[in-house]
Amino acid sequence: MVSTQPILSATGLTMEFRGFVAVNDVTLSVNEGTIHALIGPNGAGKTTVFNLLTKFLTPTRGRITFRGADITGLKPAEVARLGLVRSFQISAVFPHLTVLDNVRVALQRPSGLATQFWRSSNALSTLDERAMELIDAVNLSSYRDLTASELSYGRKRALEIATTLALDPAMLLLDEPMAGMGHEDIGRISDLIRRIARNRTVLMVEHNLNVVADLCDRVTVLARGEILSDGSYDKVSQDPRVREAYMGTEHE
Numbered sequence: 588m589v590s591t592q593p594i595l596s597a598t599g600l601t602m603e604f605r606g607f608v609a610v611n612d613v614t615l616s617v618n619e620g621t622i623h624a625l626i627g628p629n630g631a632g633k634t635t636v637f638n639l640l641t642k643f644l645t646p647t648r649g650r651i652t653f654r655g656a657d658i659t660g661l662k663p664a665e666v667a668r669l670g671l672v673r674s675f676q677i678s679a680v681f682p683h684l685t686v687l688d689n690v691r692v693a694l695q696r697p698s699g700l701a702t703q704f705w706r707s708s709n710a711l712s713t714l715d716e717r718a719m720e721l722i723d724a725v726n727l728s729s730y731r732d733l734t735a736s737e738l739s740y741g742r743k744r745a746l747e748i749a750t751t752l753a754l755d756p757a758m759l760l761l762d763e764p765m766a767g768m769g770h771e772d773i774g775r776i777s778d779l780i781r782r783i784a785r786n787r788t789v790l791m792v793e794h795n796l797n798v799v800a801d802l803c804d805r806v807t808v809l810a811r812g813e814i815l816s817d818g819s820y821d822k823v824s825q826d827p828r829v830r831e832a833y834m835g836t837e838h839e
């Protein structure tokens with residue numbers, strides 16, 4: 588479902604922190620149905636751009652549109668209702684609840700699917716059916732009765748993604764989904780992201796360039812708050828400016 592139709596666009600995005608320009612005139616678009624990566628050396632401004640796009644920060648200048656609507660002035664919860672959802676870190680998962688209960692809770696959030704069934708007599712069975720679908724989608728069916736705290740790091744991350752998918756977002760923003768993971772979990776989460784992206788758009792900040800090369804249709808490279816290069820991984824990785832920006836910087 589890779590298209591050239593932008594679902595999320597930013598124009599002239601600038602973020603100043605007390606005079607320090609962390610993000611400078613960034614213009615980028617993410618096409619519908621793609622897996623798009625935001626990469627760059629440490630301090631390049633990736634997290635700041637991510638926070639601007641998910642509305643956790645308000646830009647000093649610039650404009651953001653999602654599915655053609657101007658979302659620059661909206662709050663995170665408002666953009667979530669429009670279908671642009673940020674995946675939180677594992678801290679968003681309740682450690683003492685089971686996998687199933689975590690997903691049930693997520694489905695009952697105000698903007699979750701459950702509200703549509705709130706008054707129906709079969710609300711609970713519909714909720715459970717959907718919860719099981721989501722758990723299955725992230726390959727946690729055999730772990731559904733374990734508490735979140737009993738899961739491995741990678742599976743916690745998968746559970747956290749399931750709770751985000753409960754909102755049925757058209758676009759998911761992931762902040763370093765592979766951070767702190769070993770080889771096996773990276774493979775598992777890569778497969779999961781690939782599956783999720785079959786019918787939605789994914790934008791991810793990622794440090795692991797092997798993951799980016801393997802997974803992403805398009806890559807935007809930031810350095811010192813500005814866009815350095817944009818295109819396929821092969822294209823940007825051969826760009827001399829990108830090589831120079833990464834040179835001498837430590838990279839995991």
Ligand SMILES: Nc1ncnc2c1ncn2[C@@H]1O[C@H](COP(=O)(O)OP(=O)(O)OP(=O)(O)O)[C@@H](O)[C@H]1O
Nearest residue numbers: 604607608609627628629630631632633634635636
């Ligand atoms: N709230 C803030 N106040 C002041 N400066 C900030 C703030 N947030 C970020 N910065 C600065 O903006 C620059 C970009 O930071 P940002 O965290 O966006 O980079 P990054 O590419 O995500 O880095 P890393 O890969 O190390 O996480 C850095 O110089 C950082 O110190």
